[in-house]
Amino acid sequence: GYDCIMEIWWNTREDFEAAMKGLxxxxxxxxxxxxxxxxxxxxxxxxCTVEDHDSPVGPNxxxxxxxxxxxx
Numbered sequence: 045g046y047d048c049i050m051e052i053w054w055n056t057r058e059d060f061e062a063a064m065k066g067l068x069x070x071x072x073x074x075x076x077x078x079x080x081x082x083x084x085x086x087x088x089x090x091x092c093t094v095e096d097h098d099s100p101v102g103p104n105x106x107x108x109x110x111x112x113x114x115x116x
Contacts, residue, residue: 054060
């Protein structure tokens, strides 16, 4: 089971890395662990990372002749 599923987006990989560095900081660890004990079953907290990429492929794997933009 899951306590929750959360989706977080960052603008850049560098922003993600900075956030993860902050979460792993020994300065924040005691407060975070105390909070997690109140919220989560900490014996198993799976984490998945997904990288999202834009694709020019349309329905039925067809590549469109022109890719529309929102600047028009």
